[in-house]
Amino acid sequence: MAKKGHREKRIKFSTQRNIFTYAILIFGVIISLVPFVWMISTSLMNLGEALGTAFFPSEIHFENYAEAWRRADFTEYFVNSILITLITLVGQLTFSILAAYAFARMEFPGRDLIFSIMLSTMMIPAMVFTIPNFLTVTWLGRISPINWINNWPALTIPFMGSVFSIFMLKQFFAQVPDELYDAAQIDGAGHIRFLTQVVLPLSKAPLMVILVLSFIGTWNSLAWPMLVTNTPDWRPISVGLMSFVTEAGQEINLTMAGAFITILPILVIYFFTQKQFTESIARSGLKG
Amino acid sequence: MKKFSFLLAIVMIMTLVLSACAPQATPEPTEEPQVEEPEEVEEPEEVEEPEEVVAPFDGVTINFWHVYSDQQKEDLHALVDEFNQTNEYGIVVQPFDQGNYGDIEDKFNAGIQSGDLPDVVQAYTNALADWYSVDSIVDLTPYIEDAEYGLTGEQLSDLYPHLRTAGTTPDGAWVAYPLTQSANVLVYNFTWAEELGFDAPPATADELREQVCAAAAANTELGGDFAGTGGLVYYPSATNWLHFLYSFGGNELNADGTAYDFTSQEAIDTTMFINDMKAEGCVWQTESYPNPEQGQRKALITMSSTAGLPYYEAAFEDANNDDEWGFIAAPGPDGQLAVNAFQQMLGVVPSTEDQQMASWLFIKWLTSPENQAQWVKVGGYYGTQYTTEALLADHAAENPVWATGVQLAAVGPSEPQTFPAWSSVRRTINDSAAELYNATTEEEVLAVLETLTQTANELVEEVQ
Numbered sequence: 001m002a003k004k005g006h007r008e009k010r011i012k013f014s015t016q017r018n019i020f021t022y023a024i025l026i027f028g029v030i031i032s033l034v035p036f037v038w039m040i041s042t043s044l045m046n047l048g049e050a051l052g053t054a055f056f057p058s059e060i061h062f063e064n065y066a067e068a069w070r071r072a073d074f075t076e077y078f079v080n081s082i083l084i085t086l087i088t089l090v091g092q093l094t095f096s097i098l099a100a101y102a103f104a105r106m107e108f109p110g111r112d113l114i115f116s117i118m119l120s121t122m123m124i125p126a127m128v129f130t131i132p133n134f135l136t137v138t139w140l141g142r143i144s145p146i147n148w149i150n151n152w153p154a155l156t157i158p159f160m161g162s163v164f165s166i167f168m169l170k171q172f173f174a175q176v177p178d179e180l181y182d183a184a185q186i187d188g189a190g191h192i193r194f195l196t197q198v199v200l201p202l203s204k205a206p207l208m209v210i211l212v213l214s215f216i217g218t219w220n221s222l223a224w225p226m227l228v229t230n231t232p233d234w235r236p237i238s239v240g241l242m243s244f245v246t247e248a249g250q251e252i253n254l255t256m257a258g259a260f261i262t263i264l265p266i267l268v269i270y271f272f273t274q275k276q277f278t279e280s281i282a283r284s285g286l287k288g
Numbered sequence: 289m290k291k292f293s294f295l296l297a298i299v300m301i302m303t304l305v306l307s308a309c310a311p312q313a314t315p316e317p318t319e320e321p322q323v324e325e326p327e328e329v330e331e332p333e334e335v336e337e338p339e340e341v342v343a344p345f346d347g348v349t350i351n352f353w354h355v356y357s358d359q360q361k362e363d364l365h366a367l368v369d370e371f372n373q374t375n376e377y378g379i380v381v382q383p384f385d386q387g388n389y390g391d392i393e394d395k396f397n398a399g400i401q402s403g404d405l406p407d408v409v410q411a412y413t414n415a416l417a418d419w420y421s422v423d424s425i426v427d428l429t430p431y432i433e434d435a436e437y438g439l440t441g442e443q444l445s446d447l448y449p450h451l452r453t454a455g456t457t458p459d460g461a462w463v464a465y466p467l468t469q470s471a472n473v474l475v476y477n478f479t480w481a482e483e484l485g486f487d488a489p490p491a492t493a494d495e496l497r498e499q500v501c502a503a504a505a506a507n508t509e510l511g512g513d514f515a516g517t518g519g520l521v522y523y524p525s526a527t528n529w530l531h532f533l534y535s536f537g538g539n540e541l542n543a544d545g546t547a548y549d550f551t552s553q554e555a556i557d558t559t560m561f562i563n564d565m566k567a568e569g570c571v572w573q574t575e576s577y578p579n580p581e582q583g584q585r586k587a588l589i590t591m592s593s594t595a596g597l598p599y600y601e602a603a604f605e606d607a608n609n610d611d612e613w614g615f616i617a618a619p620g621p622d623g624q625l626a627v628n629a630f631q632q633m634l635g636v637v638p639s640t641e642d643q644q645m646a647s648w649l650f651i652k653w654l655t656s657p658e659n660q661a662q663w664v665k666v667g668g669y670y671g672t673q674y675t676t677e678a679l680l681a682d683h684a685a686e687n688p689v690w691a692t693g694v695q696l697a698a699v700g701p702s703e704p705q706t707f708p709a710w711s712s713v714r715r716t717i718n719d720s721a722a723e724l725y726n727a728t729t730e731e732e733v734l735a736v737l738e739t740l741t742q743t744a745n746e747l748v749e750e751v752q
Contacts (some may be wrong), residue, residue, distance in 0.1 A: 048606020052580040138402040230384045
């Protein structure tokens, strides 16, 4: 009888705890979703309504999306963003993988010192690099056969060397057991083959994280592209969003329609990689 | 060997991918053509065809950085095309939109280091003054006063009086030339005021108080959502406080114009005027821009940039409100009218003498009354010359709300943007505006103004 009472108490306590947990989680979900819902809702309002305090549109204006696309010239910017992102991702993955592998599994003089110096640059705010990076790409543009300013090199090459990506991959590569390398060596494999056929297949999760984070960073970048471009030829999609911001104010409904168009590719990428992404976040202990 | 082949394959693939992505027709960066093109074009022409009359500045290319996007950009570029096709000098202007004013400042600051600067730049006056102090903007006086290419006395006197001061540094260098103007004004509901018994906009500060208090009382009677609304929506900011300060006859500098001084009696009176209205319940604040509230008759008067006209139109339309409304100037105690005028300024970057003169000739053409009128029609701003007003008569008839601001464009004044440290001082005024708004006695107001003055002059010392 006492046992039954104790079990009932435990079930009751467990149920209460679950209700409490779910309540907090639901609250968190609502807090996270409100800005997103607000963005979609505002994107469907007319300007007058969007300037007010209404949360939902009294009348749906799907035409805002067409107007935002046309006025912001998203067709051109979209293609630019895809090219810039692809080039950056390919370069960043290539250089990060090779550098991380070298730091994790190869012995060379000054390895730890170089890695420490590289890590210390993560502590410097990104804005501090703006002018030095600009001067560097300007100088490189003057001595190289193709223009850097107003062209893809200035928009992509400075971001191909990512300290964060190298650091993250190095941590994963270092965890690969030495026995695997020994076995690969017995089979006649060198570093490149071991990297491509053993290490990389085991590191899908961190690679996905880098892919998603770099994609988001590159896709959303605005200040740097504005600095190194003079014409729309290579400007990314985030510049298009600026079309709706004027000296006097913002066409908030069109800005939100444009913002939704802009984040669609990020949502698609995240949809396809969320399993590896969350798995990798869990394994690496990274927190948002 | 296998390793080498593999590496080689990767490098080749990367090269192919990157090469394939190269743009087919990437324009030249801004700087390079400026120097190279004139030399390349001019020399052979002079040698091979000496009999031909070569236009002055023939082949000079001017890079022009501006802030306009969307339709405004297209219209401005069309004007530039017209200049390129019709100018008798052979000057070619290449316009580039460079984002907003902040983007231009970032880009220009970086360009000062790298040398990648345009020839003509649109920027805030204080930015142009700052760049002038580091020799990155030229004094336009010799070009404006040039006997052959400058402005005539008549043209100079056609310019609104406050604009020369607005673009001139304390040491007399004319560094910023106005393309157009906008202003912080009072947005006034004529129809509602008439219903409240006021046939004309307020001509003095007392009349303004009377009108906004009457509107507040009317809305208090209505109750519900309208309770506590109806008067003047005042957001304590540098722009709004200075606007009223000007109407009270005050300014930001001491009597001889050598230092900041916010402790004048006019500054105290301005603050007390606003705060007294607040105490009477005639002034209130909204969470965001007050356009919707004005459209809903929750405010008789709000304060806004004239460039905010489309947003007010949208608000009135959304509220199905057919009231007649428009722009008025803030009236002072003795009837002095003032707005807080802002200009869309242009500056010329140092280069060769020809390049600088060509830059000025482009600015002169772009701001001539005829072209200014054309640009004002599409840009929505206001002109900078009396002659432009006359050319816009038809446009004013078609746009009655915009027309209410035409007369205000000449009123001014403008903030002392070329005075040292103005950007920082302005931020300090913004910080102090809320303190001023919350002060209840003249002593409290004076204490805030004294601190503000001291901070402002310390900021000047820091930059000198």
